[in-house]
Amino acid sequence: MIQINDLTMLYKNGKGVRDINLTINSGEVKGLLGPNGSGKSTIMRSFMGFLLPTSGIMSVNGINTLHNSAEAKAVIGYLPGDPQLPQNISSKDLFKLSAKMRSCTIDYAIELSDRFELDIKQQIKEQSKGNRQKTALILSLLHKPKALVLDEPTSGLDPFHQRTFFEVISEFSNEGVSILLSSHIISEIEKITTSMAVLKNGSKIYDEQLTTFIENLKMQKISIEDAFFKFYDRNVTND
Secondary structure (H helix, E strand, O other): OEEEEEEEEEOOOOOEEEEEEEEEOOOOEEEEEOOOOOOHHHHHHHHOOOOOOOEEEEEEOOEEOOOOHHHHHHHEEEEOOOOOOOOOOEHHHHHHHHHHHHOOOOHHHHHHHHHOOOOOOOEHHHOOHHHHHHHHHHHHHOOOOOEEEEEOOOOOOOHHHHHHHHHHHHHHHHOOOEEEEEEOOHHHHHHHOOEEEEEEOOEEEEEEEHHHHHHHHHHHOOOHHHHHHHHOOOOOOOO
C-alpha cells in the first residue's frame, strides 16, 4: 500500500503542492491526472525522498519513505519523468549493474526487453528516445517491486509498445502491486487505471474510482474529455 498523508511541498517561489492525501491499495492502479505544472512530479519526487517536503507523512507497505529511505526504495520501482541514464553503457550492462545492486537476476529484464523489442546490446547514447524510455522503464521493474511510482511512463513509446506497457502494468496489478502513475493523457488514464486523482494548481480537486467517475459522466451525458476540461474551467464541446 502507498500512503501519502497531508503532503505539502512548497518551492521558494511559493508554488508546489498543498495538503495532498492519496491512498493506493494493493492491486490498485491510481492515475494522477493534470496538465504540466499541476504538481504530479512534485508529489512523486517527494514520495521518493528526492524533495524534502514542508510537511506530511508518506509510506509504502508501512515503511516511512523519508525516515527509512533505503528500505522503502528496495520495494519501490520508480520511473522519473525525465530519466537520466549513463550514456557509455549498453542496456544489458546497465541492467546487470542494477540487478547486482538489488541482489536479483536480470532474467525479468531480459523477458521485458523481448516484449518491448529492445536491443539490449546497443549503447544508451545510440538509442532513440523511445528505446531510452524502454530501458528506464525496465530498470524500474526488473526487481519485481511491491509498489510502482511511474511519472509519465508512456512518454516516447509508440502505440504498439504502449499496449505492451498496459499489459505489464495489468500483470503487476494482478499480483497485488500498488501502482501510482502520472499522465496528462485522458485516454491513457481510462485504459489503464482503476482510480484517478485530478490535480489543479498544486491541489487535489478530485479522487474517485474510475468506474464511478465514468458512471457519473454517463448520467451527465458528457465525455471524459469534456469532464477533464470542466475540471480546468475550459470550454467544452456542445452536441
